[in-house]
Amino acid sequence: MGPAADELLxxxxxxxxxxxxxxxxxxxxxxxxxxAHAVIHHGAAPVAVVPFE
Known part of the structure; x- marks a missing residue:
């Protein structure tokens, strides 16, 4: 477990x-x-940003 951005990357x-x-x-x-910004710019896979409603 770690910071969310690091784990998602x-x-x-x-x-x-x-x-x-x-x-x-x-x-x-x-x-x-x-x-989301970190994953979009540094992730190794395509990223879908979905609004939470």
Missing amino acids: RASRGAGLVVVGRRGSRALGFHIGHV
């Missing part, structure tokens, strides 16, 4: 797809957190 090495969530209001626009 490690898991992405053998994944076909990494799915991460995002919270937020549609009124504020599309914003992602630091974990």
Whole structure:
């Protein structure tokens, strides 16, 4: 167990797809957190960002 971003990056090495969530209001626009940002930019697999509603 470790920081979420580190664990997801490690898991992405053998994944076909990494799915991460995002919270937020549609009124504020599309914003992602630091974990999703790290996985998008440093992950070894495609990333799907799914809004949490």
